[in-house]
Amino acid sequence: MTLNRRLFLGTLASASAALSAPMVWGQAKPHVVVIGGGAGGATAARYLMKDSEGALDVTLIEPNATYYTCFFSNLYLGGFRDFDSLGHTYGKLADMGIKVVQDMATGVDRAARTVTLGNGDVLNYDRLVIAPGIDFVDDSVPGWSLDVAEVMPHAYKAGPQTQLLKSQVEAMPQGGTFAMVAPPNPYRCPPGPYERISMVAHLLKTNNPTGKILIFDPKENFSKRALFEEGWQKHYSGMVTWIGPDLGGANVEVRADTMEVIVDGEAEKVDVCNVIPAQKAGMIAATAGITDDAGWAPVDPASMRSKSDENIYVLGDASAQGDMPKSGFSANSQAKVAAMAIRGELTDSRVFPARYSNTCWSLIAPDDGVKVGASYEPTEEKIASVESFISETGEDAALRKSTYEESLGWYSGITADMFG
Template sequence: MSINRRQLITGSASFAGVMMFGAPAVLGQGKPRVVVIGGGAGGATAAKYIAKDSAGAISVTLVEANPRYQTCFHSNLYLGGVRDFASITHRYNGMKKHGVTVVNGMAAKIDRDKKEVILANGKKLPYDRLVVSPGIDLKYDSVPGWSQAAEKVMPHAWKPGAQTLLLKKRLDAVPNGGVIVMIAPPNPYRCPPGPYERVSMMAHALKKAKKDRSKIIIIDPKETFSKQALFQEGWENRYKGMVEWLGPKVHDGLKSVDPKTNTVVTGFETYKNAALVNVIPAQMAGAIARDAGLANATGFCAIDPTNMKSAIDSNIYVLGDACIAGEMPKSAFSANSQAKVAAMMIRGELASARTFPARYTNTCWSMIDTDDAVKVGGAYEAKDGKIGASSTFISKTGESADLRKQTQAENMGWYTGITADIFG
């Protein structure tokens, strides 16, 4: 499957630009109001498409604390030295030309009864429909001995920005022969192939720096992981002897970490004075969603698969990593696709626009080396009360070098296309 920018913008949701039928259909005086919380792949896409395709019929406000957004997707390529930090950093200037009001502030609370978002500065933003796309929060107590304070020593870099810079700095300081321990997260988590692409890019950076006596040990709570055969083939071919993956039957459970000594203790072995410990903990929906009562016992938010509405509140849509999206993985591509469905449905409700049955798509590319990338993806629709796959694909082991190089070219082209689609 090949993809270009035009296909991304028009093909992943053929209904992105829907026909308008008259003026706003509800809500008395003035324009209907939509507030979007979170300026990532889900929130920013939703804000843009609601405003742009309603042709000014809906007032759209995007609330995002950061004036610049660093993408988690392709941050592994920054770690590997393939991208620079500026190339994964984006601003919201493009939103204004579509009529989106961007508020750089923190959403502190959602008052569902009054249909208001209260900002940290006390300002209240009334809404007729609310889009919640806050990403993930980390479960700091899911790794014994680790904490929010410890992330300054044992970085996670599973939220972009300062943590990404810190992990890169720590990686570059690893000496030849040094040991890196990655603690992989349990399901469900943001970007299923992400930890293993990160390992690949760490190994790439070490090898390029002539530190190929270094070793990366993965302590994984899962029996299997996304694209496992493809990654393990790649590690054997590209980074022989540098990467060791340990599943739970081998390491016998993670017992504790000690940030003071960079020590990791498992039931099988103790790794003392590691050169770098990368802790990727368990995850849950962002606090704003949980505090509003939108999450269930899993820590994530149930949605109606036909439209991305919260299962708790029909005036709220939940997108991206924070939602329970059935067989769709938590990825930027997924969030972008879900946002286009939500935008279409909101325009249908508030501006009498035509709507179509929800269709979702996703592709996740993973870079193993500069000329070696693999991918997995599929098409999805509402099935039996959840989002289910209608078709899937995945790269195969033993593919030709030319095909892998072509897949990597797709990967880079996709990033250019999706960031233009989100922020442009």
């Protein structure tokens, strides 16, 4: 399956954007408010505006002026990309006529159909798209909280945390130890922690060849395991040790003040500790009252409509939808289905049956790329996988290089599809 930039580029409509002064915003056209400017939210906003041909007013709420993609941030850690290449702004979306509001959504009144912003503004909506990504489950790793994230970074929301983790790895003493506390299922980007291990190993192999890597994992298995373990043995022999639940990986606590990982009561001194906690939907989803007991937002598989509210749609990592992994590609795919459904409802235009797809690429070493993916269709119960693929162990170098190059084309294409 080869993907390239052409799959994601569309024709942009040009218009001028105007931001209102603080007030309750009303509108003559149907108004769609989108919370979150990532792979789900930015894509939804763009397709709502583009495909409605001006029949909808679209407002995108995102607190950050520059969005840094979590996908491909591991390649920055490994030295394969510069940090600025991960950053994307919203100017082209504003040029389309989307109202881009740089603020935090702090409240949702579902009965009144309004969203409250951090500055006190209140926005009316006819439909609301919630795409807030992830937040972390408190106390899921004993001893770790956001208060110690500057010492033991999570780096699972790209930005300053990603830069901090790289600087810590680069400052490790020769022969030092990097530790990762991996997350339990479900979480953002299933292969992500293990691609990160590969990129840290590449950095250490170059600058600190006697360094060691420990992975403390509560899961019995993980995405692309055979491929990663083959790659670690081939490129980083003796450097990476995976500690699963049978050896204490599910019974871990950390001590940020002494830089220790406690495994079954025994302390392991480390030099860098990357803690990736258990995850849940971004906070605004819970604030809106649309999450379940597990912290995710259940949706209708055919449209991504919230099962709690017919006027709300939930995209990407925050949604509980079935078989699709929590990935940038998934969010982008889901956004197009939701945008089509919303446009159909509000403009009485044609809606086609939902189809979804996803591919997750991972880089193990220079020009050694692997991938996993699937196509999906909605059933009554969930979004279900109908056809899947995965790289094979033992593939030749030319194919692995081609897979990596394919991922570069996908990154250029999806970010253009998100941001214009």
